[in-house]
Amino acid sequence: MAVIRLAGGDLFIWSPTALTEGLRAAVESLGTVSHLIAPNSLHHLFLADWKRAFPEARLHAPPGLWEKRRDLAFDHDLADGPMQNWAGEIDQVVMRGNVITTEVVFFHVPSGTVLFTDLLQQLSASRFSGWRALVARWDLMTGPEPAVPRKFRLAFTDRRAARAAIGHVLSWPAKRVLMAHGTPVSEDGRALIRRAFRWLSR
Structure with a gap:
């Protein structure tokens, strides 16, 4: 939250x-x-x-x-583009083309913070044990930096739409990244997002 x-x-x-x-x-x-x-x-x-x-x-x-x-x-x-109530303070773009969920990514302009919900995650490996640890590692949820979980990568059936949306995200001068499931990133946010979504261009 x-x-x-x-x-x-x-x-x-x-x-x-x-x-x-x-x-x-x-x-x-x-x-x-x-x-x-x-x-x-x-x-x-x-x-x-x-x-x-x-x-x-x-x-x-x-x-x-x-x-x-x-x-x-x-x-x-x-939808794409901010509501009138927060125009100029918060921008947004819809990440379409995913069969699991359609996520709206937000950008808080004054603080330079991008808000992701489930499309970026990073959880501590200590939270998992046994077969759950194996699944979490396979799902790229416990890596050294936030990443797009493998299940969400596989669920993008319309990569053209996803690339267009992430292109908009990368146009923001992001300093920080906030996730629902992960430790906030406090610097070089745009570089992190570019690395996390590099697989979309392959």
Whole structure:
């Protein structure tokens, strides 16, 4: 999860996690929760809790989530290019062509931070043992730097669309990279992204 405070004080909640009382209090101390972002069709489990807690917040859905979560009344579809509410502060592009999920990648302009959800991951090898350790290593999830897991690489059936999207990502002057599953990268973010997606050009 990430919290971005927009220039007007509204909060942009990216990939919201389980809402505890402590987390709610911490978030409320930062500003008004106005936007709840599901960045792909896999990160949506706690949206209903957040919407109940912040009924005035707008729900934003990536491609494919409307059909999966018919119990939620989404306000907007996430597409290429920023919403008017955060234009100039956050840019975004849709990574299409993957049969597992369609992910929206965001770029926070003031901090130079790119936000990936599942398409970049790096987990500690100590989290796994036995056959799970073998699977995690095969899936490129425990390497020396964040990488695109092998299962997601294989699921890109439209590589032309993926290359176009990652080309847009690489146009951003990225300094940092934030992932839902991995330690944040604090420098040379664009170089890391270029290395992580080099396989797309092969």
